[in-house]
Amino acid sequence: MSERLQTLLDQAFPDARGVDVVDRTGGGDHFHVTVVSPRFQGLSLVEQHRLVYDALAEPLADGTIHELRITTRGDA
Amino acid sequence: MSELSENIQRTIDDEPVVAFIKGTHEQCMCGNSERALQALRSVGASFTAVDVLPDPAIRQELSVLSSWPTIPQVFVGGELVGGADIVQELARSGELEAKLDEKLGDSWRNGGEERTIAVSDRRDPFRLATS
Numbered sequence: 445m446s447e448r449l450q451t452l453l454d455q456a457f458p459d460a461r462g463v464d465v466v467d468r469t470g471g472g473d474h475f476h477v478t479v480v481s482p483r484f485q486g487l488s489l490v491e492q493h494r495l496v497y498d499a500l501a502e503p504l505a506d507g508t509i510h511e512l513r514i515t516t517r518g519d520a
Numbered sequence: 521m522s523e524l525s526e527n528i529q530r531t532i533d534d535e536p537v538v539a540f541i542k543g544t545h546e547q548c549m550c551g552n553s554e555r556a557l558q559a560l561r562s563v564g565a566s567f568t569a570v571d572v573l574p575d576p577a578i579r580q581e582l583s584v585l586s587s588w589p590t591i592p593q594v595f596v597g598g599e600l601v602g603g604a605d606i607v608q609e610l611a612r613s614g615e616l617e618a619k620l621d622e623k624l625g626d627s628w629r630n631g632g633e634e635r636t637i638a639v640s641d642r643r644d645p646f647r648l649a650t651s
Binding site: 489490501504505511514515 | 606
């Protein structure tokens with residue numbers, strides 16, 4: 445399941461300096477994703493996280509993701 | 521707009537600081553919701569909590585209004601400030617207090633009072649008469 449999230453994030457953030465997905469419990473439904481992308485520069489944290497939510501809309505909607513922690517950084 | 525949706529919007533508009541969470545401020549049922557409340561407590565903010573668990577429609581309607589898919593959601597002065605991760609980060613950096621000051625002036629520094637309400641508490645008393 446981590447691979448599916450990784451793929452979705454890689455597709456949504458092709459310019460990312462780093463995309464990391466951690467399955468926090470090993471159960472395949474509690475994740476911590478970290479995305480470092482220049483796209484976040486100048487955006488509020490709410491706007492940054494919305495972009496991540498958009499990328500993961502499908503696994504969020506179908507219940508695959510039970511809990512999601514997000515870390516975003518706009519490092520150039 | 522459904523009555524539920526109107527009540528949620530009114531709650532967001534009327535409450536200076538409101539956290540939509542799983543559970544209540546006294547008995548939080550979710551680690552992320554608890555993290556959001558702890559962040560608010562860490563800066564001494566008074567807040568109102570709304571439990572989304574009694575009715576799944578609350579969460580659905582809220583997410584439509586806020587364009588935010590997950591719980592918790594914390595609003596200050598009617599604006600979505602974030603979920604658990606953001607509110608925690610803002611509390612740590614000092615930006616949460618800045619946001620509270622910006623939106624609410626000094627009024628949020630009133631002793632860290634906490635309560636939990638139902639969205640139906642924000643029902644429009646005239647709605648039935650006019651609809």
